[in-house]
Amino acid sequence: MRVTFDRGTLLVNGPLADDQREVLSQIPGVLWDPRVNAHRAPARLAYALVAALGRKGVPIEDAPRPRLTPPTGFRAVPLRPYQEAALLAWRRAGRRGVVVLPTGAGKTRVALAAIAATRTPALCLVPTRALLAQWVTAIAAFHDGPIGRFGDHERVLHPVTVATFASAYRHMATLGDRFGLLIVDEVHHFGHGVHDEALEMSIAPLRMGLTASPSEAGVAPLTRLVGPIVFQLSVGDLEGQYLAPLRRIAWGLRLDPDERREYLALREVYRKALREFQGRHLGSHWKDFVAHASRTDEGRVGLSAWRRASRLLAFPRCKQQALALLLERHRGQRTLVFVAHNETAYAVAREHLIMPLTCDIGAAERQEVLRRFQDGTLRALVSAQVLNEGLDVPDAEVGIVVAGRMGEREHVQRVGRLLRPGQGKRALIYELVVMESNEVGQARRRSERLALGSRPAA
Numbered sequence: 001m002r003v004t005f006d007r008g009t010l011l012v013n014g015p016l017a018d019d020q021r022e023v024l025s026q027i028p029g030v031l032w033d034p035r036v037n038a039h040r041a042p043a044r045l046a047y048a049l050v051a052a053l054g055r056k057g058v059p060i061e062d063a064p065r066p067r068l069t070p071p072t073g074f075r076a077v078p079l080r081p082y083q084e085a086a087l088l089a090w091r092r093a094g095r096r097g098v099v100v101l102p103t104g105a106g107k108t109r110v111a112l113a114a115i116a117a118t119r120t121p122a123l124c125l126v127p128t129r130a131l132l133a134q135w136v137t138a139i140a141a142f143h144d145g146p147i148g149r150f151g152d153h154e155r156v157l158h159p160v161t162v163a164t165f166a167s168a169y170r171h172m173a174t175l176g177d178r179f180g181l182l183i184v185d186e187v188h189h190f191g192h193g194v195h196d197e198a199l200e201m202s203i204a205p206l207r208m209g210l211t212a213s214p215s216e217a218g219v220a221p222l223t224r225l226v227g228p229i230v231f232q233l234s235v236g237d238l239e240g241q242y243l244a245p246l247r248r249i250a251w252g253l254r255l256d257p258d259e260r261r262e263y264l265a266l267r268e269v270y271r272k273a274l275r276e277f278q279g280r281h282l283g284s285h286w287k288d289f290v291a292h293a294s295r296t297d298e299g300r301v302g303l304s305a306w307r308r309a310s311r312l313l314a315f316p317r318c319k320q321q322a323l324a325l326l327l328e329r330h331r332g333q334r335t336l337v338f339v340a341h342n343e344t345a346y347a348v349a350r351e352h353l354i355m356p357l358t359c360d361i362g363a364a365e366r367q368e369v370l371r372r373f374q375d376g377t378l379r380a381l382v383s384a385q386v387l388n389e390g391l392d393v394p395d396a397e398v399g400i401v402v403a404g405r406m407g408e409r410e411h412v413q414r415v416g417r418l419l420r421p422g423q424g425k426r427a428l429i430y431e432l433v434v435m436e437s438n439e440v441g442q443a444r445r446r447s448e449r450l451a452l453g454s455r456p457a458a
Contacts, residue, residue, distance in 0.1 A: 002062040003050055005177040008201030010046055010064065012039040012053075023056050024049075043176045044225070046203040064203045066180040068121035071159035073144035077113040079106075080242060082233060086110050087117075089231040090208055097230030098187055098209035098222065103416020105238055107210040108138050111183045114208055116142065120180035121159040123204070125168050127186050129363060135162045135185070150175070152363070165195050172201040181206040184226060188215040191222035199225040213412045235415065244420065244427045250443050252435045253318040263437070266309040273302020313439060314340040314403040315347070319432045326400050326430055327352055327380065333397045334373060337382040338414050340403035345382045348402075354380040395422065399429040404442075411446040 001014035011033075012024065024030050024039050027049060033040040041049055043064070050063045079087065086099045087110055095118065101107045115122045124139075126132050129152040136147050139160060148161030150171060157178070168175065182202055187209030190196055199207075209226040219229075239246050255263060276298060277289045293299030327335065339345050342358045349356040355369055355378050372378045374395055385405075399418045404411060418427040433443045 001053065001058050001060050003046065003053075003060065003064060004062065005043060005046070005064045005203060006040075007173040008043050008176045008197070010041045010043055010049060010203075011036065012041070012049070014061070016058070020053070020056055020058050023052055023058075027052055042200040043203045044200050047205040064177050066121045066178060066203070068157075068159045068178045070119045070121060071115070071143070071145055072119075074116035074119070075142050075144070077109060077116050077142050079109060079113055082238065082242070083110050083113070086231040087113050090114065093227060093230040095206045095208075096227030097207075098211065098214065098226055098228065100211055100214050100229055100232035102233070102235045102238060102243060103212045103413055104243055104420040105212075105233070107212070108135065108185070111185075111208055111210060112139065112142055114206075115139075115160065115181060115183070118181050118206055120206065121178060122161070122181040122183060123168070123175065123179040123202070124160075124162045124183040125165055125185065125198070126162060127165050127189055129164060130366065131185065132162050132164055133363070165189065165198065168198040169195045172198045176201040177203050179204050182208070182226075184209045187211045187222065187226060188213060190225060191215060191219070196221065196225060212416055235412070242421065244418065244422065244425045246415065246418070246427045246429065248429050248431070248447070250431045250433050250447075251322060252433050252440075253316075253322055254435050255312075255437075256317050259312060259316050263309055263312050266305040266312070269305035270302045270309065273298050273305075277302075311341075313434050313437055315344045316434065318434070319402055320351075322432050323348065323400060323402060324352070326398075327354075330398045330428075331379065333379070334376070334395050335380040335398040335400065336396050336414075336418065337380065338399065338401045338404065339382060339384050340405045342384045344402070345384045348382045352380070354378075354382055357381050357383040359385070395420075397425065397427060399427070401429065401431045403432070403439075 001012070004011050004013065016024070027041070027045065029045055030039055030041040030049065046064045050060055053060060083106055086101065090097050090099060099107060099110055101110070111124065124135055126135055132149060132151045136149060139147050139162070143160060145160065146158040148156045148158035149163070150156070150161060150167040151164035155171070163171070163175070179202065182199070182204040184190065184199070184207070188211045190199060192215070207226045209222065214229060235243065235246065273293070274289055277292060278284055281288060289299070290303065293303040323337065337348060337354070339348060342360070345356045345358055348354065357366065357369060361369070369378065369381070373381055396418050399414065401411065401414060404414070415429055418429060431443055431446070433439045
């Protein structure tokens with residue numbers, strides 16, 4: 001019997017007795033492929049499939065193994081006590097699972113220690129090109145060997161390789177049988193269908209996911225693809241000792257009369273459309289309404305009203321005035337301004353002569369901007385989404401959250417930009433909240449998310 005890797009899948013070739021065919025048919029994901037007269041399965045089942053056949057006494061002549069040689073040249077990776085605990089929890093879970101730690105708490109260090117300890121070829125997946133460069137630098141600090149890169153127009157393969165999600169998705173048909181360990185940074189992007197095939201197409205039996213903000217909606221598929229949450233700590237668990245102390249100020253603001261009339265009118269149009277939809281579709285959710293809205297005139301009008309109301313709340317005159325006061329108050333401190341949309345970022349940049357950091361800014365210019373922010377030449381940056389995830393922003397002291405688009409997860413990531421510890425540093429974050437709007441509930445949920453206690457898995 002031969003189990004071979006075939007472009008991100010497995011082919012099981014050879015004669016099988018009836019009871020052995022029954023074993024294969026009971027493994028989720030294994031299907032008969034009449035095109036090649038063989039059973040086919042996702043590559044991620046490689047080791048489970050061989051083990052299941054072995055238990056039935058099926059002799060295996062050949063099976064997939066990582067084709068790259070194990071990496072050498074790793075130095076010891078020093079860990080804090082909670083990082084050691086996270087690594088131990090991952091090991092006890094069979095070296096599969098998700099580690100949840102706040103931004104700035106050193107998730108990358110845990111992954112580097114896992115790579116050094118397992119000494120198996122490792123592929124690290126990251127969402128952006130900026131993070132690819134950041135991971136290469138982090139690995140080089142503890143690894144003397146070559147480091148592969150897939151992304152940003154590079155295709156260099158080594159026993160330790162970093163790839164963007166997009167590059168991995170495109171090339172996993174050839175990369176899938178090279179590695180034994182899969183590290184997935186910002187793993188909450190998976191489990192929703194987008195790029196999930198990249199994880200299905202790898203034979204790697206050892207898998208570690210890293211995130212500061214796990215997605216509840218993707219828990220079941222993520223458990224299948226990477227493993228369950230094996231260790232979790234929050235900002236509240238580490239603040240003060242391992243992260244900078246945080247002071248959070250929610251500033252309640254009120255719309256001007258004309259803006260308030262417009263907001264209430266838009267909200268009523270939206271709510272009427274939503275009520276009518278829910279009356280016809282009992283038990284439906286907001287996502288169902290969005291999916292259905294484009295099919296009817298009433299739905300399109302309601303959804304358009306919701307979007308216009310959200311835009312209005314994102315940067316009304318009261319927030320513009322509050323932002324001006326805060327920037328003046330903290331003009332001597334390194335400040336990050338978070339907004340909901342690029343157009344708002346550019347408006348803030350023009351009004352206050354501060355540097356915007358958006359997706360339109362190239363990698364080289366972005367690095368130069370961050371260097372100037374670190375040395376104090378630039379005192380403030382404004383961003384819609386670029387600073388939300390993964391990008392290191394050293395020495396930021398003040399954050400001003402004008403508005404967001406992605407809920408509590410986005411907020412946790414934004415707060416994390418300010419929590420990297422420093423001598424005598426105290427982080428301060430302002431949230432601009434329009435009273436008598438849905439922003440009040442959002443601010444409460446963000447506060448609760450930051451305060452969540454640890455939930456290490458058993």
